[in-house]
């Protein structure tokens with residue numbers, strides 16, 4: 001005699017079973033123990049979200065990754081989302097096969113500052129470039145290095161205008177060095193000790209570049 005579902009009475013002859021229960025009831029039980037909301041950490045300045053430990057642009061791929069951490073051991077696909085909710089396709093591998101369900105959850109936002117916005121807020125910098133000479137070339141240089149820093153998720157901070165020319169403050173000295181050598185620019189470099197962190201000396205680097 002085919003088994004029948006103890007919850008709804010469906011017969012094994014007419015529907016797939018997951019253990020003692022029919023697929024419909026097994027799915028209902030599965031859905032009942034899923035979380036109904038997920039918290040997304042959002043940078044209040046730039047809008048990036050935290051997914052797998054780092055702040056990344058708030059696109060579908062990254063929102064899916066951020067939501068996944070709320071559903072350990074399950075497969076999660078984002079079907080649709082807006083600011084306050086997400087529609088998901090969630091599945092679980094069971095001993096009787098794959099059980100899938102669609103679920104709409106509430107998205108809540110936790111406001112934070114990402115590392116870059118925190119550094120901007122504190123006027124953080126590691127390097128200064130002193131630009132001297134041809135104003136047109138200086139303006140182009142600032143435009144290009146700003147784009148280069150944006151692309152590498154770093155930033156150009158304050159631009160201090162002096163009588164000799166602008167001093168540009170930048171968040172990452174290694175990136176300045178990379179930019180200078182990539183563009184084969186000639187710079188005069190100096191290093192100022194700014195502190196000690198974990199027993200290591202921290203230097204702020206100054207690069208003087210003259211455009212003829």
Ligand SMILES: [Zn+2]
Pocket residue numbers: 005006007008009010021022023024025026
């Ligand atoms: Zn049933």
Ligand SMILES: [Zn+2]
Pocket residue numbers: 043044045046047048113114115116117118
């Ligand atoms: Zn940010």
